[in-house]
Amino acid sequence: MDQNIPQELVEAGRGYENLFVPALFKQWTKHLIEAADIREGSHVLDIACGTGVLARHALSRTGPSGRVTGVDPAPGMLAAAKEIEPSIDWILCGAESLELSDKTFDSVISQFGMMFFQDRQKSAGEMFRVLKQGGSLAIAVWNSVEQNPAYADIIAVLQDQVGTAAADALRLPYSLGNTDEVTAVLENSGFSGVSVETKVEPARFPSSRHMVEAELRGWLPLFDIFLSEAKINDVLIESDRTLSKYAESSGEAVFPTSAHVITARKD
Ligand SMILES: C[S@@+](CC[C@H](N)C(=O)[O-])C[C@H]1O[C@@H](n2cnc3c(N)ncnc32)[C@H](O)[C@@H]1O
Incomplete structure (x- = not known):
């Protein structure tokens, strides 16, 4: 294989x-x-x-x-x-x-x-x-995206910074x-x-950047959405702000998933 x-x-x-x-x-x-x-x-x-x-x-x-x-x-x-x-x-x-x-x-x-x-x-x-x-x-x-609030947060940032197609791509897993x-x-x-x-169950990423960057560089391209480095940077700055509530002192991002x-x- x-x-x-x-x-x-x-x-x-x-x-x-x-x-x-x-x-x-x-x-x-x-x-x-x-x-x-x-x-x-x-x-x-x-x-x-x-x-x-x-x-x-x-x-x-x-x-x-x-x-x-x-x-x-x-x-x-x-x-x-x-x-x-x-x-x-x-x-x-x-x-x-x-x-x-x-x-x-x-x-x-x-x-x-x-x-x-x-x-x-x-x-x-x-x-x-x-x-x-x-x-x-x-x-x-x-469960629905409303019951998975960290992803609802990222989707809101994407909707604002990139547009509906990118936000919809991240909504698909919660459909x-x-x-x-x-x-x-x-x-x-x-x-x-x-x-x-x-x-x-709790999700635990090494940091919110690891989580968001993987979505931007790994998931969106599956939907033919390719962001420039400048746009990726903008999204990361905004998502750092939004997701800071999930950061532990170690820097890990920890949040509930349903x-x-x-x-x-x-x-
Ligand atoms: C989020 S991953 C989950 C993988 C694994 N079950 C896990 O828990 O890590 C979704 C998986 O669904 C697979 N997939 C997508 N479309 C599929 C299809 N039509 N039939 C079977 N698997 C599919 C993908 O290739 C991917 O491996």
Whole structure:
């Protein structure tokens, strides 16, 4: 898989693993593992696995008698995932069309990917298809941006300094804050017992600059928004001011994040 992947994509994957995973994502894996009731020997699929933080936690539960598979359409993410944990099966594909057999997994888990799926109904159908009868599903999606105030602050700065397209790009991860849509697509796909629990976990970045700069240089370009160095500087000066309320004496930026953990069963 790794040989033909452009080096900058692999570097971007490693960058995600080193900055975003410890700051924002690692603290959520325990909720998904618990909600999906992953046990020794389980066969588990992590959809939108990124660099694999959730899949690795699942593997630590299933032990060698289990089996963990991670899927993601971003080759740089999967290359970084494979460097860290070669014993997981990493498969390059999107949630809408899983290259996996019917009724293969005891649990399907996915954290912070569903907002980006192009066809959520089709993705939910694929989750249902690959689960065994009696299998469990656990998905995490961010709560609304209003319930994630540090990101609401950055979005306000972007709206003011750059414009609506940039602000909307940062709003996308919070677009499933109202869980009616996810609940409906899961029920339409045949899932039973769909239930939602809303949880709060702290995020901890080395500094607010690390956090904002990663969004400006790493996230906005995915939407074809490329800022000049002067504009990046303006945004950072303004966001330093706005985010100073989250700064600890160490310089770290620490703030609460809120997400929904949605569980369901294939009866
Ligand atoms: C915010 S990251 C979350 C990654 C990982 N689950 C974690 O917790 O670190 C979102 C992931 O969704 C993936 N993604 C985007 N579109 C997707 C799709 N259609 N199907 C599956 N994954 C997708 C991205 O490539 C990215 O790795």
